[in-house]
Amino acid sequence: MFYELTQFLDPMILFLILVGTLWGVLSGAIPGISVSMSIILVLPFTFGMDAMRSISVLMGVYVGGMCGGHISAILMRTPGTPSAAATVFDGYPMAQQGKAGRAIGIAILSSVFGGIISGIFLAIFAPILGRWALNFQSAEFFALALLGLSCTASIGSKSWSKALLSACLGLLLSTVGMDPFSGVQRFMFGNFALADGISFIPVMIGVFAFAEIYRNIVAKADTPEGIYRKLAKGEERKKVEQVKVDIVGPRHILKNPVVYIKSTLIGIGIGIIPAAGASIASMVAYGEAKRSSKTPELFGHGAEEGIVASETSDSAAVGATLIPTLTLGIPGGPVAALILVSLTMHGVVPGPQLVTQRPDVLFGILWAIILASLSLFVWGFIITKQFSKLMQVPYPILGTVILTLGLVGAFTLRSNIQDLVVVLIFSFVGVAFERFNFSVPAFILGLVLGPIAEVGFRRQLIVTGGDFTTFFTRPVSLVVLILAVVSFAWPFIREARANKKKLDNNK
Amino acid sequence: MEFLFLGFLAIVLIAYLGLAIQIPHQSVPADVIEANGFPILISVTALVLLAFATAEAVKKRRADTAAGVEKERITLSKNAITRLAIVVGLIVFYIFSLRTIGFITAMAIFLFGSTTAMGSRRYVFNLIFAVGLTVILTLVFGQLFMIMIPRGVGIFRELSFLLH
Numbered sequence: 001m002f003y004e005l006t007q008f009l010d011p012m013i014l015f016l017i018l019v020g021t022l023w024g025v026l027s028g029a030i031p032g033i034s035v036s037m038s039i040i041l042v043l044p045f046t047f048g049m050d051a052m053r054s055i056s057v058l059m060g061v062y063v064g065g066m067c068g069g070h071i072s073a074i075l076m077r078t079p080g081t082p083s084a085a086a087t088v089f090d091g092y093p094m095a096q097q098g099k100a101g102r103a104i105g106i107a108i109l110s111s112v113f114g115g116i117i118s119g120i121f122l123a124i125f126a127p128i129l130g131r132w133a134l135n136f137q138s139a140e141f142f143a144l145a146l147l148g149l150s151c152t153a154s155i156g157s158k159s160w161s162k163a164l165l166s167a168c169l170g171l172l173l174s175t176v177g178m179d180p181f182s183g184v185q186r187f188m189f190g191n192f193a194l195a196d197g198i199s200f201i202p203v204m205i206g207v208f209a210f211a212e213i214y215r216n217i218v219a220k221a222d223t224p225e226g227i228y229r230k231l232a233k234g235e236e237r238k239k240v241e242q243v244k245v246d247i248v249g250p251r252h253i254l255k256n257p258v259v260y261i262k263s264t265l266i267g268i269g270i271g272i273i274p275a276a277g278a279s280i281a282s283m284v285a286y287g288e289a290k291r292s293s294k295t296p297e298l299f300g301h302g303a304e305e306g307i308v309a310s311e312t313s314d315s316a317a318v319g320a321t322l323i324p325t326l327t328l329g330i331p332g333g334p335v336a337a338l339i340l341v342s343l344t345m346h347g348v349v350p351g352p353q354l355v356t357q358r359p360d361v362l363f364g365i366l367w368a369i370i371l372a373s374l375s376l377f378v379w380g381f382i383i384t385k386q387f388s389k390l391m392q393v394p395y396p397i398l399g400t401v402i403l404t405l406g407l408v409g410a411f412t413l414r415s416n417i418q419d420l421v422v423v424l425i426f427s428f429v430g431v432a433f434e435r436f437n438f439s440v441p442a443f444i445l446g447l448v449l450g451p452i453a454e455v456g457f458r459r460q461l462i463v464t465g466g467d468f469t470t471f472f473t474r475p476v477s478l479v480v481l482i483l484a485v486v487s488f489a490w491p492f493i494r495e496a497r498a499n500k501k502k503l504d505n506n507k
Numbered sequence: 508m509e510f511l512f513l514g515f516l517a518i519v520l521i522a523y524l525g526l527a528i529q530i531p532h533q534s535v536p537a538d539v540i541e542a543n544g545f546p547i548l549i550s551v552t553a554l555v556l557l558a559f560a561t562a563e564a565v566k567k568r569r570a571d572t573a574a575g576v577e578k579e580r581i582t583l584s585k586n587a588i589t590r591l592a593i594v595v596g597l598i599v600f601y602i603f604s605l606r607t608i609g610f611i612t613a614m615a616i617f618l619f620g621s622t623t624a625m626g627s628r629r630y631v632f633n634l635i636f637a638v639g640l641t642v643i644l645t646l647v648f649g650q651l652f653m654i655m656i657p658r659g660v661g662i663f664r665e666l667s668f669l670l671h
Contacts, residue, residue: 048652161559168553172523179542182533217594217625218587396625400618412654420602436509454545458538466539
């Protein structure tokens with residue numbers, strides 16, 4: 001574990017972590033650039049690096065992106081990332097009371113605390129889970145993939161049928177290519193570039209980055225210099241320029257240990273659950289902090305505990321989300337899927353073997369999270385100071401840079417022009433999904449989990465001579481399948497309960 | 508529009524199901540599912556879900572009509588449509604001209620065109636930005652990361668050697 005730390009003291013790796021975190025905080029602070037998009041945009045720069053350097057950059061972006069969202073949430077009442085939505089509730093009122101600097105200082109400290117604890121949690125529990133998972137057979141992997149898919153009913157769309165349909169469309173897309181068992185061509189139409197299937201990254205670039213740019217072009221068509229410039233003018237801009245970030249030290253943690261620890265645990269607990277993620281974690285932690293606070297009436301009017309809860313939990317979800325991704329090869333969401341794909345491209349195969357064969361990667365991620373979290377102190381202050389200038393970047397430049405990095409990233413992946421066509425096609429899919437309330441995250445999970453589910457299911461049947469009961473006779477597989485059924489049914493149960501409550505209230 | 512999209516999905520799913528059924532049988536011993544099993548299962552499930560989604564949409568439309576809620580209309584200005592069409596056109600141009608005119612020229616044209624199409628009227632700045640970013644990207648990917656970026660053919664190929 002400490003050997004990996006010596007590797008991370010390499011100036012180049014430290015530099016990459018700093019740059020990655022800077023990009024993460026920057027993009028997190030700009031509304032409209034999600035963490036997934038900011039990771040997608042740096043991916044092409046990591047292709048030429050070795051695994052450790054690539055991890056350094058990606059972890060920096062991930063940690064920075066989760067933290068950066070609070071800056072615009074506090075200063076502009078616009079969360080830079082969805083997980084910073086709960087920060088608005090108390091961050092913006094604090095800013096209006098002239099305490100924006102303190103709010104940002106608290107948010108930075110909370111992000112650092114949550115990030116470091118989740119990194120340590122990852123380092124402790126990933127090897128335990130990984131060693132346990134070494135006994136897993138295909139049945140367990142199929143069940144885990146199903147668990148991941150079962151959670152899609154409740155993500156990214158108001159309609160469960162559309163969310164599940166989105167996941168199914170992702171699954172359909174995952175079947176394109178050569179069949180892994182018989183070598184039969186499926187939906188390739190004689191195009192051998194599709195033999196390995198459709199690459200995840202061009203699809204993600206299309207549905208996340210390009211679709212978002214199209215939407216912004218349409219939305220900002222009559223404000224050519226972009227909404228950000230407009231927001232950074234007048235009184236708003238003056239206020240933002242005058243903000244001086246307070247340095248909030250560890251004493252704040254000692255003063256409020258319960259809310260820090262509880263929110264971290266909530267972030268970790270929810271972060272592990274597939275498809276749940278940081279946005280849900282921050283809302284739950286905020287709700288819990290309010291419920292257990294001695295002064296709940298202050299929440300929504302500038303309560304420091306509210307900012308702590310939101311920021312600690314969303315940063316704590318970072319390490320936790322990676323546990324199933326690294327040890328089981330099952331990503332819990334689009335960001336984890338991107339990291340999984342990126343590791344695979346560097347010859348690192350996430351799964352139970354990772355713990356025994358590549359512990360350097362696991363501990364490398366731990367150190368990258370810790371170092372990136374610590375660097376948030378530096379970048380948080382600098383970006384806040386430059387925030388009003390950042391908001392003046394005209395959208396034509398920002399949008400064009402995003403499109404360009406997307407095009408370059410998709411091409412450099414395999415030097416294949418067909419990947420660019422995939423980006424183009426899926427950019428329209430992303431727009432249609434958004435327009436008609438389909439779920440892009442569910443679609444991506446379907447695409448990534450599809451091969452794991454199919455291979456797991458068929459391999460188990462081949463091994464057992466076609467015995468379907470094997471999925472129910474293996475204890476772990478059975479437990480995970482039950483969990484999958486429960487998680488699938490949970491949104492419906494919740495809805496039925498809410499309807500019943502409504503009816504009772506009406507009576 | 509939503510019903511059109513749902514109808515389009517129905518056509519895609521039915522076509523996919525038809526193709527899945529036609530996948531040749533090359534059975535591996537004990538592989539009872541075979542290569543077409545998973546695609547058939549998924550497409551049937553997707554069709555059922557599509558039926559649910561359509562029923563939900565119809566129900567919502569009826570409820571909206573009963574409540575007197577007006578149909579949601581997409582109001583895109585001519586300006587917005589033009590800008591979007593130009594940017595998409597530039598992406599298509601970039602993709603299909605990359606092999607012929609090379610990365611450097613295609614990227615510079617794309618960058619200049621995209622910034623201008625999105626509304627930046629500072630043409631000299633746009634040009635400097637386009638050339639500058641193209642040079643940076645070429646050097647980073649072509650020289651530093653040693654990625655084979657297309658040089659184009661003929662004169663474009665010769666010119667590309669001036670940079671990398």
